[in-house]
Amino acid sequence: MTLTERAVETEQGSEHVDVLIVGAGISGIGAAHHLRERFPDRSFVVLDALEARGGTWWTHRYPGARSDSDLFTFGYRFKPWRGPSIATSEEILSYLDEVIEEDDLGGVIRHRHRVTAASWSTEDRRWTVQVTREDTGEHLRFTTDFLWMCQGYYDHSGPHRPQWEGMDRFRGVVVHPQQWPDDLDHAGKRVVVIGSGATAATLVPAMAQTAAHVTMLQRSPTFFFARPRTHELAETLRALDVPDEWTHEILRRAYIAESDEITRMSFESPDELRAFLVESMRPLLPEGFDIDKHFNPRYRPWQQRLAVVPDGDLFTALREGTASVVTDTIETFTETGIRLTSGEELEADVVVTATGFDLSLFGGVAFTVDGEPVDFTERVTWRGIMISGVPNMAYVFGYFRNSWTLRADLVSEFVCRLLAHVQEQGATVVVPTLRPEDADMPLRSWADPENFNPGYVMRSMHLMFKQGDREPWTHLLEYAEERTALPAADLDDKSLQYS
Template sequence: MTATTERATAPETRGSDARDSEHVDVLVVGAGVSGIGAAHHLRERFPDRSFVLLDAQDNRGGTWWTHRYPGVRSDSDLFTYGYRFKPWRGPSIAAGEEILDYLDEVIEEDDLAGRIRYHHRVTAASWSTEDRRWTVEVTRGDTGEQLRITTDFLWMCQGYYNHAEPYRPRWEGMDRYRGQVVHPQQWPQDLDLTGTRVVVVGSGSTAATLVPAIAQDAEHVTMLQRSPSYFLAMPLVHELAVTLRQLDVPEDWTHEIVRRAYAAQTNELARLSHEAPDELHEFLMESLRPLLPEGFDVDKHFTPRYRPWQQRIAFVPEGDLFTALREGRASIVTDTIDTFTETGIRVGSGEEIPADVVVTATGFDLSAFGDVDFSVDGEPVEFPERVTWRGIMISGIPNMAYVFGYFRHSWTLRADLVSDVVLRLFETMQAKGATMVVPTLRPEDADMQIRPWSDPENFNAGYVLRSQHVLFKQGDREPWTHMLEHAQEAELLPRADLEDGTLVYR
């Protein structure tokens, strides 16, 4: 065992002077899909560098650990949501437990268990140019102990959810409602919905997952939506994967071939959403009509206020949501909430929907880098005043990278690409003998137009628009832009010039 490895796996029990007792080469914040993927690539390319992963939760998986509502599953195919280095062997759409099992395999195969520290919430990170390192303040949730870790490079892989505080709108009359109100992000594990009348408020992927899952036991489930979302029924298993497996094609080949097939399909949907949105809308509407009850008003209940892909298209495996509608176990009401009553919800039309339980599948809020307090050389970092560098680093912040995936494509497609760039950055720093790298605007960028974190014309989901004010910005030119499509970045990021003057090495 090398000295650097000994540092990374040092026991967590510390004495009274332990606040300043530990240093690692790379500190990864988050042990979800992004953090575990970053750790794999780091270990593979830089085996001699010490690193640990810190996670505020009590187990791995991020979203897949905190979201435990009935039927929780991926809304992306697992061939692209899975890592490129780890073949996916199951159905294309997977349950949360199956995804956790997959992550457990990566942790075991890469011997990462000893590198992950749970109950470790990062509260502050301060950079010192003089010391060329970050000092990270950590609260250990299971003991309340305050810890301090220093690191040469900070890799933020905490995702974008505010796990502690979901988005909870307040409606008139909620205080007099006698039933139970539940948010999917904080689902009570002892909640029994057998024989109950349930109203699910929301129209996105979470609602589309919950409704068919709980309709199996509930008396009836009503999906109450203010405005519809786009849906697309997808097979649980890709027929190409079935064919390749029948031919005994090696699993890593099958994984890559089907991964490319799914990526190409999503690329085509993205292309059509820009070039022929009306045609794509009609295609999505026509694909639903045969799956719904006779006489169902498809246009009313499934025509959003936005063009296709301006928000995510929710994939429905085997059309199970539509099966619940056909069988009468579920229904959809498209209307506004006027008020909660003692026994349900009255909508704008005057209709009252009875409900023993109301599930507010109303989404979440974004969190800027886990709400960690950042400072550089004693000055607090105000992220809304800074711009991104290729959606990977932030202007003026040294030795810090972050992972943010795609909205339209699978998150992990980008996580793998980001890891490639970060590790190529490590190689460049090593070759230059540099201990510090800072994304820095060039003189020719002085006239650059500063744009919002997300252009509403491109993507306008509620959780994005609600959070624009706390997030960093982007510019009008490379490399100060982000939120490109995967087809663009698959070509762009591997060739990104790390010595074009936008990264200052010291």
């Protein structure tokens, strides 16, 4: 009997595994790889509410859906990326499929399994997890020694969609990118995309290829950064027949170094970085384009995400006249489009509300510890990996300024180190616990608006846990710091209690 075949034992109506992973996207598949590699004898399953693997890359099916980060850092450290630096959702899903096949993970991933509740029992030293089958409505129960939350950071089923006056009388189609209908045909149509973030930057040039015209309607500007779809260095190394593993590592380091420098400048010399970003856009835009009005935000560079424009495709659409940008606010929808506060009217057949998403704390799962509901707003993070007072539970939350997967890899390696340490201690339970010297520690909000303040973060702060003013009770650090700090983190500094 193979490990996959015996991975789950039936115990009094429950299925028991050593580790239960929630989420089969980038984080969950990566966690499963690390777990299988480090602990080949431990049983585990991966539960996901969606129909197939991929998380974001499964749900986002709008035109042109692609990565906003380079795949040499968004790809896993353990598996070389062989495609273009900026990849389509289909290319990313194929990459994940290769990981699943190579690690024989197909038998442990359960799709359409939505986790609804998780209850910890100190007496039993395990979690009981309630699960609903999305396809049959059947209620299932799993038990596990360790719970690993890899479900991502937003609500896949409920996008953020503001309501504007007059939407009910608009005779055209209104669609959100997160819920893109398969039968939407925008060829020859007038399209208005509301928003100016990474999704809008993807949608506008993709739809402009066949639409009559696409207008990007933004309330305020975003910084855009044109990058080649395929890095010149990658092409050179591949032409020299350099091994894929070497190319992957060299390009990974090159992109990390570039990202580190941009992040450093955003804090130390933001005016210089602003000038660099604005001037790099200027020659790519139509003559006479008002760059200060449309592409020079009020906020500090990297106080919100930089939107990547591969091969400058957005700017190309603007130069060719197939797309345009309007910076204004909406007064009302009309029967045939949108009337703006300035009085201008935008005619539209299709309106795309690329207005973002809302954070979803641990996928909306209801947690209890020894029968008491867990109010996460009263809890403190431990290094952005565990939560104070919550035993045997880890979570993955990636970076804002670097690729998500850079941190997913770091966290996976750390969790495996922690699991080994628990075993070495002769323990079965580990709980982040405030030490006596932390008792009066000032608590801070989940995120600092002066550091990073996009709408989806600001809208959800009241739902999130807190952080302290000292290690190990802080999070949202930069990769430049964590890539050395996490591997060196002290597991015996009394902030983790073993029993």
